[in-house]
Amino acid sequence: MSDIPKVVVVGGGIIGTAIAYYLAARGYRPVLLERKNIAGGTSSACEGTVIMQSKAPGPKLEMALQSRALYASLSETLGYDVEYEERGGLVVIENEQQAAIMLNTIEKQRSFGLKVDLLNIKETRELEPLLSENLWGAAYSEADGQVNPILVARAYSRAAARLGAGIRVGVNVTSLLVESGQVRGVMTSEGPVYADCVVNAAGVWASALTAPHGYEPSLVPRRGQILVSEPLPPLINHIVLCACYLAAKHHPELLDRNNRHHRLGVGTVIEQTAAGQLLIGSTREFAGFNDETTLEGIKSVAEHAVKLFPRLGKVNIIRTFSGLRPKTADGMPVIGPVESLPGLIMATGHEGDGIALAPITGTLIADLVEKMI
Template sequence: MVTRNSSDVIVVGAGVVGAACAYYAAGAGLRVTVIDRGPVAGGTTGAGEGNLLVSDKGPGPELELAIVSSELWAELAALLPPEVEYEPKGGLVVASGEDGMAALRDFAVRQRQAGVTAEEVPADRLHDREPHLAPGLAGGFHYPEDAQVMPALVAAHLLRAGGDRVCLRLGEEVTGLLTGANGEVRGVRTSSGEVRAPYVVNAAGTWGGELARLAGVELPVLPRRGFVLVTEPLPRVVRHKVYAADYVADVASGSAALQTSPVVEGTRAGPVLIGASRERVGFDRTLSTEALQRLAAGATALFPVLAGVRVMRTYAGFRPYLPDHLPAIGPDPRLPGLVHACGHEGAGIGLAPATGLIVARCLTGGDPPLDTRPFRPERFASASP
């Protein structure tokens, strides 16, 4: 059993990525302490829509991570309680014109070559998938492997599933790392005292760069703000996650300016979730009227029926952005014992299981489920001033 002040590994961050790291580490027989300065899912996870997507990722390392995670999510869904609302409802990407449809076809060809199922939906069959879609769209692609969960509940249940091998310490801020005579990790210092372990996992999300600096290493994680509109509960007027073709380009963009593209999805509970916006404004939570107006206009352009629906609330969250749009996962050679699991931007919920499994394999000497070299944390060192 884990004691309050010592364990085999400390995971900093109780969001879904940290919870997945703890779950798989505990499953490998390790004693885990999870520390967070706030509550479970109090950061990016709690502000997420719960998307588990392969549809928005082109061939490459992130898609490989997403494919592994998609398989793991199906396994987890059979183990976790139904309250986590795992729903393999699929995604639908639509194009307004022929140029957009041609781009979607090219994208789908490359995704299929990487192992993703992508089914073309001609314009005259779109309403079979989504009866309330706007008329006049050029067509789209259906991605049956896309799914959704309730992210905060997933994080909580993954931590609970770790059993007595997981000790949860909430409301404690990590203020420093403890090191040994040879500079190796020996634990962390928190607002409540010292916690000892030979490994520390940086799953601090948007604050991953701050934790890295406490450890004396550079990891350029920046917050990328986004807003979500939540409607009143409705009958199931939106069956899939539906988004416009330009969403993929926005995800891949490194621009700091405000970008919006319509993303609309229904939930089992009834409300429709409307996104997506992206901008780099630090940790500024000020409500952006422009962003909200753009989101509403984009959603009603896709689903005119939403024009008469009330928005009950809106919330902001911060995606942990890294310049090459790939997370940092794995041991940091600059500080023995430090392992990173952060920088997933808006895909952290979907990529959490594969990330957690990789971290657990790193900690126990096992083989990772895929090539982790593209995610190595030190890859930004040469770009540092």
């Protein structure tokens, strides 16, 4: 076994664990290093939506569709129920301006093979009766789904371990080991770990490892604040997000910075988990590495959710949380080798698409490792 190339994966979130699994499935014996616990960072501080409609038409939507295909059989593949369910998704449209944006987006999405229907408010409320009658309508796709991201990361890590991967938690990676311009491994809180290839899947913290060596990808942490309801009987039938989420994501020039909701980047996303709780998000704001919730942010998310679903005004919220998502300048994840640091592969910058894109990211990185070593 000594002739098997050694691969280190930095980061034990849903991206890092997916990479470890797909490498192990191809016969590698990767060592995954995580400073907290599996899914102890961003992957446990987010919703679990696997939404095709929120992906920009182009490479990201193509990746999402490939991930969807992998998610369909993931529980069976990993031998662990990850609570994946394709419930269909509604992108709720509030006014004519949003309708025009969505119509243009839908036409492009259809050209990539995504089936999307534009519904008026009567048709929309037939699918979700509790939605406000004061809305314009919605875009609907049966391809949208949801999953439990914590369970996905655990399932990937356990399956990888069964295949021979090393899963080491509570190990802080402090720096890259670089010799004669070549990445040879990482230095950790427990000493050096040498490798033929290092995969940097450290999310918003990925730049800290590469910046000392002159490579600094355009990663900026973006905070998302989320509300969690009490367990409820079935209340919503689909994953629901608002068109303003897509406007904030793909058309920031339309936002009014004097508007509190716009300034905080509030884009409502609501899903009901297998346990009956509603996850209601979220802000998309820049606050550095501050992952605390704020009264302003939570209030804004709640107000907009109630505007869409007036019934939510009577639902008890039992807790709130927030997480940091790694945003890139062009909105695309950073996936690939670093030319100036041979032996290093990046896998970060997914922002709010990390859950949806985890399976295909793991597959792509495994492809790259095979080519590199």
